[in-house]
Amino acid sequence: QKEVEQNSGPLSVPEGAIASLNCTYSDRGSQSFFWYRQYSGKSPELIMFIYSNGDKEDGRFTAQLNKASQYVSLLIRDSQPSDSATYLCAVSSSGGSYIPTFGRGTSLIVHP
Amino acid sequence: GAVVSQHPSWVICKSGTSVKIECRSLDFQATTMFWYRQFPKQSLMLMATSNEGSKATYEQGVEKDKFLINHASLTLSTLTVTSAHPEDSSFYICSARAGIETQYFGPGTRLLVL
Numbered sequence: 001q002k003e004v005e006q007n008s009g010p011l012s013v014p015e016g017a018i019a020s021l022n023c024t025y026s027d028r029g030s031q032s033f034f035w036y037r038q039y040s041g042k043s044p045e046l047i048m049f050i051y052s053n054g055d056k057e058d059g060r061f062t063a064q065l066n067k068a069s070q071y072v073s074l075l076i077r078d079s080q081p082s083d084s085a086t087y088l089c090a091v092s093s094s095g096g097s098y099i100p101t102f103g104r105g106t107s108l109i110v111h112p
Numbered sequence: 113g114a115v116v117s118q119h120p121s122w123v124i125c126k127s128g129t130s131v132k133i134e135c136r137s138l139d140f141q142a143t144t145m146f147w148y149r150q151f152p153k154q155s156l157m158l159m160a161t162s163n164e165g166s167k168a169t170y171e172q173g174v175e176k177d178k179f180l181i182n183h184a185s186l187t188l189s190t191l192t193v194t195s196a197h198p199e200d201s202s203f204y205i206c207s208a209r210a211g212i213e214t215q216y217f218g219p220g221t222r223l224l225v226l
Contacts, residue, residue: 045217046217098212099161
């Protein structure tokens, strides 16, 4: 059973701070890693994907992947109240026909 | 790019009727489409995976005769909820991808069965 674990939160950070969202996964053969943002009442939207160990930056977002530790994280710099949402981590592999397994999501609250 | 649409966005129906939800990839050819269901404040639940021209693969516990999925073309998949009942009321979300690449979600369809 492939598992993707996320702390449900809520994670509360002040505006302007760095929000750090974490995700661990059980399948060591996982190859693709995704972060989605889901606002309340809306469908998920893709923020970033990462395939290789290390960091990948896109604007205020940085994804960090450590395959040895089976750990992927998302950093949000200069957090804004508009970043308040649930963040979903998804992981896929060829062994699973690349069907992503989603975590339950972490609720982020950015307070002014 | 990578836009997925769903129609309708909202549907209210009487118990016992059937409801069809369409999912379209607007600017790419979707070899695979996924259908999810999400109850309030709960996580996404994958219902089924469909590949163009093939029968859908349903997740354990999802009734294939109740949730009919058709993926007739590379840009369109439909989910039909047959003989809907109040417990089927939920947020239904499709997603689509080309090959093994990133999947993109549609905006979702809220179903309310009275």
